[in-house]
Amino acid sequence: PADAASHRGDAALLESALARVPKPAAPEALPRVEAVTANVDGAKPELLIDALFPPDATGTDLFIDGGETYVPVPMPVRPLAGGKQRFAVAFASPGEAASIKGKSLTLTLVSDGGSSDTAWTAE
Numbered sequence: 233p234a235d236a237a238s239h240r241g242d243a244a245l246l247e248s249a250l251a252r253v254p255k256p257a258a259p260e261a262l263p264r265v266e267a268v269t270a271n272v273d274g275a276k277p278e279l280l281i282d283a284l285f286p287p288d289a290t291g292t293d294l295f296i297d298g299g300e301t302y303v304p305v306p307m308p309v310r311p312l313a314g315g316k317q318r319f320a321v322a323f324a325s326p327g328e329a330a331s332i333k334g335k336s337l338t339l340t341l342v343s344d345g346g347s348s349d350t351a352w353t354a355e
Contacts, residue, residue, distance in 0.1 A: 249293045253347075261342035262286050265350045266316070272354065277329030279321040279354075281306065281339060287315040289343035297338040301331055 262284055269280040285292050294306040309318040323329035332354040339350045 258325070261346075261348065262315070263289070263341055263343055263346065263348055265341065265352070268339070268352050270354055272323070272329035272333065273326065275326070277323040277326050279306075280309075281319045281321070283317050283319065283341050285312055285315055285341070285343050286345045287318060289345050291314075292317055292341070292343045295340040295342070296321065297340065298335060301334060301335050301337075302328070303337060304328075306340060 264284050264285075266284050268280040268282075271278050271280070281294060283292070283294060289312060292308075292312050294308075296303045296306055304321050304323060306319040307319045311317070311318050334354065336351055336353050339352055341348050341350075
């Protein structure tokens with residue numbers, strides 16, 4: 233058909249967009265969450281998330297989806313160095329931090345080289 237070329241273009245565009253959607257993290261794939269440290273019971277409650285990215289990654293970031301539970305925006309503690317980056321989530325109060333206990337959070341790491349999702353439950 234006359235418009236078959238535009239459908240191929242649409243398919244390529246759709247394929248490109250779908251490739252950017254975060255997928256569950258594979259065990260050794262990058263980016264991935266290396267560790268999560270939850271300090272939610274102290275006077276200054278926080279989460280520390282250590283992430284691994286390709287060493288030459290740019291545009292690195294972390295997003296956290298808590299579903300119905302509010303989670304403050306993660307902030308980078310320091311720039312990416314050697315493929316490692318730490319993010320911190322600072323809670324306004326111990327009560328705010330306590331609201332994540334027992335909840336499953338989705339940690340989404342993104343960079344120019346890809347993205348991944350990791351489920352994590354606060355204990």
